[in-house]
Each structure stands twice: as C-alpha cells, then as structure tokens.
Amino acid sequence: MGSPPPPLSRSCEFFGSLTAAAARITGDAIVSGNMRAAKAKVLGNLDIHGNADLQEVLIRGALTVDGSLSGDEIEIKGMLKAKGDCQAEAFLASGGFTVGRLLNAGTIDVRLYGECKAHEIGGDLIHVRRGFGSGFGAMFKSLFFSSGGSLTAGTIEGDDIYLEYTKASVVRGNKVTIGPGCDIGLVEYKEAFQQDKGTRVTDSRKV
Structure with missing residues (x-):
C-alpha cells in the first residue's frame, strides 16, 4: 500500500x-x-x-x-469523546473519556486521572483504579489531569469487575469488588462480592 x-x-x-x-x-x-x-x-x-x-x-x-468508534486496541493518554458506541478488544485509558452510549471491550483497564463517563460499560475484565503513581509518567499527567479523577456510568456489566472512585446505578458481574470512593446503587453478582469499608453500596444481591 x-x-x-x-x-x-x-x-x-x-x-x-x-x-x-x-x-x-x-x-x-x-x-x-x-x-x-x-x-x-x-x-x-x-x-x-x-x-x-x-x-x-x-x-x-x-x-x-x-x-461510533471501533478498533482492536484503543489506548488513551489524552482525551476521547465518542458520541455513539465504543467497541474494542482492549480499552486502556490513563486520560479522560466520554462515551455517549455503550463502551464495550474484552479488557477495560482504566487509570483515573481525568473525568471519565459512559452511559453503559460491558466487558470480560473491567478494572478501574485511581491513577496515582510515581515517575515521569505520573508527573507529566499531573500537569494536565487531576489525580482525583472519577468514573460515572449508568450500568457496568462484566465477568471480573474491580472498581475505585466510580459512581454507577447498577453493577453486574460474576466476581465484583467495590473498592474505595465508590457510590453504587445495586450490585448483582453470581460468584463473589467484596466491598471496601470506605465505599457506598445501597443494595447487593446474589443472583
């Protein structure tokens, strides 16, 4: 070519x-x-x-x-705004993003430096962590993003879910861990559920 x-x-x-x-x-x-x-x-x-x-x-x-945005691997170190869906095999974010409809990927790994939003999130492995760190990369991001980033979503559904500093109406999964700084309306799980003491879950159900 x-x-x-x-x-x-x-x-x-x-x-x-x-x-x-x-x-x-x-x-x-x-x-x-x-x-x-x-x-x-x-x-x-x-x-x-x-x-x-x-x-x-x-x-x-x-x-x-x-x-809508689709791809095999989407890596975000800056800012993404997709008004429709976002589909990928791997979605790796250490910046900020807004997805107007469904964010769906086999692996979703988010390090929260900026504000992140999606109407719905679905995937096999969904890990969301506060983006603290050390070294040049963390120093560079601190110039552009707040270390107090958060994720907001309506529904989050996956197999293996770990969340920090996330606000969501419903979280559904096989194994669900709700870490610090979260505000979750309902958790539905099949195999295992863990909740950090410093977080809020209104209701949880084994299904």
Missing part, C-alpha cells in the same frame, strides 16, 4: 471519508465523513464527523468522534 502518509502537523480538513494504512496527527485535523486506519496516533486534535474504525489507536492529544 506504499509508505504511510506524512504527519499532519497543521490545520487541515478532509471532505468526505478517509482511509489510510497509518495516520499520525500532530496538528488539528477534521474528517467530515468516516475514517478508517490500521494504525493511528493522535498527538494533536482530530475531529471525525462520522464513524471511526481505528484498529490500533494511541490518543495523546484529543479525539472527538460524532458517531
């Missing part, structure tokens, strides 16, 4: 849909239709007015998708 396109380091707009083997955005870019890429790296700001199929994407800047 030839060599990948050069980095988009200035403001540009693509009228219609965009398909690429690889895309690297270091400036501001707008795609007025859908976008498809095997690999994408967003270091600047990318607005997609349609749907996005980005099989392997790293977001260090900001990505906004008016439709």
Whole structure:
C-alpha cells in the first residue's frame, strides 16, 4: 500500500471519508465523513464527523468522534469523546473519556486521572483504579489531569469487575469488588462480592 502518509502537523480538513494504512496527527485535523486506519496516533486534535474504525489507536492529544468508534486496541493518554458506541478488544485509558452510549471491550483497564463517563460499560475484565503513581509518567499527567479523577456510568456489566472512585446505578458481574470512593446503587453478582469499608453500596444481591 506504499509508505504511510506524512504527519499532519497543521490545520487541515478532509471532505468526505478517509482511509489510510497509518495516520499520525500532530496538528488539528477534521474528517467530515468516516475514517478508517490500521494504525493511528493522535498527538494533536482530530475531529471525525462520522464513524471511526481505528484498529490500533494511541490518543495523546484529543479525539472527538460524532458517531461510533471501533478498533482492536484503543489506548488513551489524552482525551476521547465518542458520541455513539465504543467497541474494542482492549480499552486502556490513563486520560479522560466520554462515551455517549455503550463502551464495550474484552479488557477495560482504566487509570483515573481525568473525568471519565459512559452511559453503559460491558466487558470480560473491567478494572478501574485511581491513577496515582510515581515517575515521569505520573508527573507529566499531573500537569494536565487531576489525580482525583472519577468514573460515572449508568450500568457496568462484566465477568471480573474491580472498581475505585466510580459512581454507577447498577453493577453486574460474576466476581465484583467495590473498592474505595465508590457510590453504587445495586450490585448483582453470581460468584463473589467484596466491598471496601470506605465505599457506598445501597443494595447487593446474589443472583
């Protein structure tokens, strides 16, 4: 398919849909239709007015998708806003995100530095932890994100669930652990349930 396109380091707009083997955005870019890429790296700001199929994407800047976002691996170290669904095999976040409908992935690993929101969350393994840490990476994030990040969702459903600093109406899973800083309306579990002393769960049921 030839060599990948050069980095988009200035403001540009693509009228219609965009398909690429690889895309690297270091400036501001707008795609007025859908976008498809095997690999994408967003270091600047990318607005997609349609749907996005980005099989392997790293977001260090900001990505906004008016439709739905799908891919194999979605890694967020900046900001993601998807107004529709977000589907992936692996969803790895240590930045902030907003998903307007369903966030669904086999593995969901969230380190809370920024504010994170999704209408619904589903997956096999769902781990959400407060994003404290040490070293250069943590120092860098502290310049852009508050260490007091949180996750807000309506329903969270999965097989193995561990949550910290999460507010949700319903959490359903086989094994559920509610860690510190959570506010959960109802927990439904099949195998095991643990709750931290410093958290709130209104009701829990074994089903």
